[in-house]
Amino acid sequence: MSTTTSGITQDEAEIYDRQIRLWGLDAQQRIRNARVLIAGMRALSDEVCKNIALAGVGSITLLDHDTIKEEDLGAQFFLSAKDIGKNRAEASAPAIQQLNPRVNVVVDQDDIVNKPDDFFNNFDIVCLFHKEIGILERVNTLRRKVGKPFYTADAFGWFGYIFCDLVKHTYIEERKSESRGKKSGEEPKVQRTTCVEEYASFEQSLRSDWSAKGKKVKRLSPLSFVIHVLFKFEQDHGRSPTEKDIPQILAQKDKYLEAMGVKDSNLLQDELIKDVVSLLDTEMAPVAAIVGGVLAQEMIKVLSAKELPIQNWFYYSGLDGSGMIHQI
Template sequence: MSNNGDVVLTIEERKVYDRQIRLWGYDGQNKLRSLNVLLIGMQGLGAEIAKNLILSGVNSITLKDHTSVSILDRCSQFLIPRDSEERNRAKASLNAAQKLNPNVKVKADTTPIEENVDSFITLFDVVIATECSSSTYKRLSEVCRKANVMIFIADVYGLFGYFYQDVNFTHSLYGEVFPNNDQIDSITVTKKLPQIYYLTSGLLKFKSDSNRKPNPDTSEEDIEELKSIIHLQMNHSSDQESTDVDIFEEYYGELFCELSPTTSIIGAMVSQTAINTVMNKPVSNYNVFFYDHVKHEGTFYLL
């Protein structure tokens, strides 16, 4: 550290981050080196984001997950060894994550985020949340906005994924973009929305209602339930161009587990967007990104 409290890279760190310093400069790497990140959720997407940020050279990253390792983690969670005896996902990921870059402080936290949202968030510069409920995302969005903490919220469903960002604190809060839809019959959408929005909103409501994502073991029942949710949501839209639920037929069979191709794409987008924001190059005119695997494209929207 320098006398004024700014981070100063050591000679060893300059060697490690030489290529990055050439890309975004010494001052940019210094900004990263002072960054403290909270990453919530250590399934496949969380592992991908953790890898990217640890390799980039942030100061610290806290892996927060209170859940246990499951067989579904084998689809894309590469930080957890197959022979690991540690059952908590954050702790099981800790050793491999730390080996990626000894210069970064990597910590594990097993307390559910719902138990310490208000007291915990202000310790960080950036919060990245995955694998949470819609109500938790809504609360995190509100708390981070109040504390001026940048937040990214992301999820992957099979070959589909999205993320939301609040980095300049002027656009809609997460709960305004994706309402919980507890009273879906009373909701009428009055603004034009991209069709892929309704798939995302339907998946979020499915998770909120079922307390889980669609599962391969119950795929037929889950697809029918998801179709019903999306049909109701689209019927309450005033955008007549977006009322054909059959547009998602190609998607339904590919919304199970967190698959590596999509965790790589969404994880890279979240990580790079967070890094760019820290470098004062935010994607400031948009707040939601959708990856559409059928069209093989990702698009930012302002919702």
């Protein structure tokens, strides 16, 4: 089997031909060598695994200690009724492997909270799904120490979000010189600029004072206020809210907004709070497909070092089909 100068085999060059044409041979090589940790197997992580496996990522480690329940079958397409009672990661692995036999799929059935700090160091990307705020802050802090990308994401009911911390990300921005091409009849030249972007941590984003945004705060997604308030509730109470907590959240929403530097209580919509909290444990395949597609695309951007990825939050609402990026 012949090998190209970048280490990609001739077979791989043919399989990933379209991708190589899109972002280059060196970028595909980085994707091929990448190790990705997916912690928490849900409908959203199924979508991410599908997309990055088809893109040719080198290794995917599936970390989940939970067993499959009947309600998991509604949106998680890697599972079937015969998998009930099995470990989520173990049951999902064969289908991911079948999508792309060249990807190394690793199953880890440990509980993430019991993993030692150095476990998270060697992955090129770490992504946590549907996890408690304590483990999110811990893993993000560990990833910042080694200067490597961290994601957390969730999809519930009609809603979903992605948080991204790349610490300090270097990427290539490409721009075509259109005017020169039009005048001379030649192909426009491509100007490549090396850019560096710094990111805030998950903890910093929750402590961020939004008052600096001024009038721009009214143009933010209404979902952003709800998600941040839910995380603040979890910080205060050590658990995620349930429907029984909705009256308490509504009664204290001014307090939560004030802590964010927001004075207009109308920005935190009561009905949206009720909708989100009541659906926190409900998965919908179409919403997971949209948010998972965006997240997988962002991971490929990071690995290929092409274009600027999300900076820092992405919110999706299926109620109006909106997807918005908010930079902290």
